[in-house]
Amino acid sequence: MVVLKSSDPIHAAAEVDGLQENKTTARLLKEIAVLQEQQQANAFRVKAYRAAVKTIEELPTSIRDLLQHDGIDGLIALPTIGKSIANLIDSNIRLGRLPLLDRLRGESNAETYFTKLPGIGPELSRRIYDHLHIETLPELYAAAQQGRLAEVPGLGRKRVRAIQESLETRIGNTSDVSAFLETDRSIPVDDLLAIDE
Structure with missing residues (x-):
């Protein structure tokens, strides 16, 4: 269950959209973990992506808002989010795509x-x-x-x-x-x- 901070319908809708974007980002990072595991990548790397997924899913605020307010450093400050994963999240928010995921999928x-x-x-x-x-x-x-x-x-x-x-x-x-x-x-x-x- 999600508890919204705002009672104003416009701000509440923005919160819901932000949390939905968090779920989408988490799903994409989970797919990266699964594909890396299937391609026998370093087990630590796979574990790092899975841990990041959990952090993002549990985040009470929008990743986009966090990025706009604190930048990449705000993401890195989160538990389990390192510089590489933070940069991937930033790429997804700004560009709407994850080149790493494209490569893992075998797509370009x-x-x-x-x-x-x-x-x-x-x-x-x-x-x-x-x-x-x-x-x-x-x-x-x-x-x-x-x-x-x-x-x-x-x-x-x-x-x-x-x-x-x-x-x-x-x-x-x-x-x-x-x-x-x-x-x-x-x-x-x-x-x-x-x-x-």
């Missing part, structure tokens, strides 16, 4: 999203993703501008040019792709060590 939005471009089918989309580790159309455009797209096996000069022209139409012919070139997808060493603890 990029792999299906790239197929919307002329000349890119599911197989080529997967090769682009596997070879370049990019997930967005702007990153794909930057890779084409840099010449990295031509390094993907099975892509000839004509096809690369056709993809680039299609991207220019969708994104706009941007001469400054520096914003797309700065994408850092690496995971900080501290985060990796925290996961392995």
Whole structure:
């Protein structure tokens, strides 16, 4: 049973929505734990995700409110929530997705999203993703501008040019792709060590 803090119907509805978002977040983290266990990940990591699920399910306030008020540090201050899991929760709240869960499921939005471009089918989309580790159309455009797209096996000069022209139409012919070139997808060493603890 949930006890709402507000008697005002508008604020009470916001509380209910926030608590529902907590349940959704907990369900996604539980799925990560299950998939990691199935894929024989480190038992400590699986246990950490399960403990985080319990903490979030029992949280009396909205994770979103906690993040807005205290930031990532507010999440890390919760029992069983470390930096890596806090960052995942933040990603879910801000972006509405968990890239780690996508990878564990064997899915990538990029792999299906790239197929919307002329000349890119599911197989080529997967090769682009596997070879370049990019997930967005702007990153794909930057890779084409840099010449990295031509390094993907099975892509000839004509096809690369056709993809680039299609991207220019969708994104706009941007001469400054520096914003797309700065994408850092690496995971900080501290985060990796925290996961392995």
